[in-house]
Amino acid sequence: MFSSERKFDPFTLVVGILFAILSLVMLKYPGGSLVVVAYIIAFAMVMEGIFKLADLTALDKSLGISNTWVIISAVLDLILGVLIIFMPGLGGIYLWVVLSISFIMDSLFELWASRYIGKNHKGYFWFTVILAVIGLILGIVLLFNPVLGVSTSLFLIAFYLMFFGILLIIRSF
Numbered sequence: 571m572f573s574s575e576r577k578f579d580p581f582t583l584v585v586g587i588l589f590a591i592l593s594l595v596m597l598k599y600p601g602g603s604l605v606v607v608a609y610i611i612a613f614a615m616v617m618e619g620i621f622k623l624a625d626l627t628a629l630d631k632s633l634g635i636s637n638t639w640v641i642i643s644a645v646l647d648l649i650l651g652v653l654i655i656f657m658p659g660l661g662g663i664y665l666w667v668v669l670s671i672s673f674i675m676d677s678l679f680e681l682w683a684s685r686y687i688g689k690n691h692k693g694y695f696w697f698t699v700i701l702a703v704i705g706l707i708l709g710i711v712l713l714f715n716p717v718l719g720v721s722t723s724l725f726l727i728a729f730y731l732m733f734f735g736i737l738l739i740i741r742s743f
Contacts, residue, residue, distance in 0.1 A: 579742045586738030593732035600724050607727065608654055608661020615651030619644040666712070666719035669726075673709030677702045 596603040622644035626637050654661040680702035688695035712719040 576743070581742075582738050583742035586735045586740075586742060589731045589735030589738065591735075593728045593735060596724060596728040596731065600721065603724055603728075604662050604665075604720060605658045607665065607724070608658040611661045611664060612651045612654035612658075615647045615654065619647030619651060622647065662720050663716070665723045666716050669723045670709050670713035670719050673705055673712060677705035677709060680705070 622640055626640060650660075650664070654664065680698055684695055684698045684702065687698055712722060
């Protein structure tokens with residue numbers, strides 16, 4: 571990958587093109603895309619719950635801590651994953667709430683961290699504070715507007731797929 575001679579990689583090109591196409595399909599069919607994303611979330615949660623339960627003895631031996639919280643977390647993952655499988659709309663709600671809360675928590679962290687930045691870099695301090703306040707407002711707006719929250723989530727996933735697809739296409743040459 572980092573050799574001095576560059577070779578054409580057709581596999582990377584095909585994967586990049588598929589990611590870019592998948593991005594466009596997600597933007598064209600948001601309803602179907604939401605269902606697919608919900609099923610992916612459900613599958614990941616079920617697998618996470620199974621892996622947590624399967625790894626209990628290793629956790630107990632290596633860390634020497636109680637498994638109670640791990641078991642509770644695993645059971646919640648399994649229950650929520652199975653619920654999303656049978657009710658994909660719940661996956662959309664999960665996506666909406668997680669995105670909204672992550673915007674709010676990240677913005678609050680940036681506001682907290684900006685006090686350390688302000689001691690050395692006033693310009694960067696104000697830039698961070700302004701972006702954190704915008705992020706906080708956006709997170710609150712997303713939290714109280716489910717359609718905007720789900721749409722934003724799907725757009726961010728599609729943007730990532732397009733960006734990564736273009737990156738792979740460029741990397742293939």
